[in-house]
Amino acid sequence: MNAVDMRSVSRATEPEALATERPRGRTPAWWGMVLLITTEVVLFAVLLASYFFVQFTTEGPWPPGGIRTPELRLPLIMTVLLLSSSAPMAWADRAIRRGYQGQLAAGLALALLLGAAFLTLQGIEYDTKLAEFTWTSYAYGSLFYAITGFHGFHVAAGLFMIGFTLVGTLRGRYTYERHERVRQVAFYWHAIDGLWILILSSLYLSPHV
């Protein structure tokens, strides 16, 4: 290689030049979202730990006081709905990184629908449960409604965020170059979905074991 080539090669590979072409590294907002999710996960972990703590210090059957072991049909359908909503979310996130705004909007809308369906079913689930026991029925009832309710609240918040992002998308605010927000909302949504698996296992599946 001659001298001129060397110079242009080194210029093109200098950190600055490379960085301009391929921005790398995580942004502050990325870290902010990761930390927010971390503290939320700890929150749910503490709630579930409290649930098991109370279960293990309770003598006799669990759930106590003649409350039936939870039925699984509806919760499993809810699980399928919520988990499958992560797919369009991931798809939307991938799409906008390539600049496809239409796909972004479609993905968000689909996730929104699936999440809303989950919440609706949770309403129905509560309706049948409340006929059987309420949040004042033993510590069990308190924990059951607190944990599922708090999660449901997070789903609602997540849906609001998705809706908010969808509005932004329809206004053309997310592009090939600006789409960080989409990724953060997706993170949050996946975290809520993941937490549901823990809740399903603890509150619905574990009493069957």
Add this chain to the structure above:
Amino acid sequence: MTVKPDTTTAASAPRAADDAVGERLSETWPEEHGLWAWFTTVDHKKIGRRYMVTAAAYFVLAGVAALVMRTQLAGPNGDVVDPELFDQLFSLHGTAMIFLFATPMLFGFGNFLVPLMLGTRDMAFPRLNAFGYWVFAAAGILMFGSLLFEAAPNAGWFAYVPLSGSDHSPGYNLDVYTLGLLFLGVSTTAGAINFIVTALKLRAPGMSLNRVPVFVWAIVVTSFMVIFALPPLNVANAMLFLDRRFGTNFFDTAEGGDAVLWQHLFWLFGHPDVYIIVLPALGIVSAIVPTFSRRAIAAYPLIVLATVATGIISFGVWVHHMFAVGLPDLSLTFFSAASLIITVPAGIQVFCWLGTMLMGRLVLNVAMLWVLGFIVLFVLGGVTGVMFAIVPFDQQTTDSYFVVAHFHYVLFGGAVFPIIAGLFYWWPKFTGRMTSRRGGLWSFWLTFAGFNLAFFPMHISGLLGMPRRIYVYPGDTGWTVWNLLSTLGAYLLTVGLLVTLGTLVHSLRRGERATDDPWGGETLEWAATSPPKVYNLPVIPTAHSLTPMWDERSLASFTDGIADDERVLAHQHAVLRTSELDGRLEHPPLEMPEDSPLPLVVAASLFAGTLALLLGWYEGTLVLLVAVAALCWWLWPHRSPIPEDGADGGGGQT
């Protein structure tokens, strides 16, 4: 080994840079005045100062509560206050000192100093930062205000159930406690996330993790602890509120709940919280000791590892607050061992400071004097702490004044002394004025003597069997003389603190003007003017060592940077972004938000919502919709001239 160079010629490099580019920078980072600016500012220095002033005000209020208690206890059968008020006084005093004074005060230091020490221009999320301050200030108003309605928390600072349940504690008192702390938790969590992200992403180029000042490390470790420790507290408080207000049964043993669950959750937070308070204070000490020993901190990697280790181990010791509850022996043994082990990293830190002083040239300045006082008190508090780790000893002394003595040595000695040391040390940077040495000496010796007179006798009255949290005691117990001494000590301590305050206020009015770097400090905050300009440093330097102010190459980067647009960054309201581990420059710079009323609006609406919930006016919580609307405006993806990061394989968009 790095020692402070004797020549100070190079230290004028930042000044030269400021003369060259300061004017241009003031256009993008203008100094705003007036009422609107006061309510909307997002400048980390203003917010940091506010945190400190507000926390100091809450310290005074909580201190007055303590003085009333000490007056009541000066002799047997005191009748200054009735038992109902006494309960509120000690509960409010403890809760406020921990939640409204210690942590916010240290967050104030962090807010002011972390961006400066890292060589950047603001926190990563400036508006979130402002929001955190407003929430904290409002939480304090709620807690102290409740005293006016005799509705202040009254079940001790750890509010054990069933005492704190609605059967035994009707009234709003404990709702103030649970909701107040939940509300405050929002601020603490937001602040913690902000510190971590700032330290990860906004460091000056070249500042790899092994060049990050110990103080910043301490703040970061503390923040991680907040992320993991606050959720248990929040869950516990939410459950207690629901139990009290909506008839749930989390802690109601008659309905299958568990009262010990509260204790586990509370101390799972509570013990880490002790270190959440103490670690940043130790960080202040680690910042002061090198400057006045004229050499870099000894065994830097060890002290950083010790800080991290303390943070981690502190999550494994909570049960030592519950040795007397009747838990299985095996768990007592485990937690006893862990509690002994945690003294090791604390010991390492002490030896690092001592080593630094021994190997350096000690300059006995006022700030350093407070540090030495701290070391003495902290070691004393540590010794009684190790005693509690021994289960049988703990079971004998728990809930006695011995405990009160112990934790004041750790918390007052371990946090307030470093805080005051830090105030004297950074006062020139905070305010642009020097403090009087004479005033400083008086303030130290009076406070030190008063502190020991107030709290040392409590060890003895405790061993003589005096329980904590009693509002009167009979005259024939042999406690009288020790209590009288304590009370006299508390008054002397008050005099000392007033002299401290007087010295600082005097400096504001009459103090000599401070130079940029009056002590010859080693970290980057000393490169800024005193007080710093809105933009902090005129040129973003390159950090070539742990002690950039003492090394020629880092200093030279100030003058070299004058011609470099990227390092001056005068054409946009932005900061540099660097990689997490090595501090390598990343592109593009990060755009910073302008002043905004949104943080105040969101905080105010959250506060109003909390009040509505507290008073049981549930329709009133609809005011939270204002917060939601404001957040939408806040987070709306506005168009911006600077492209953001993340365009994988994106073409050059400069």
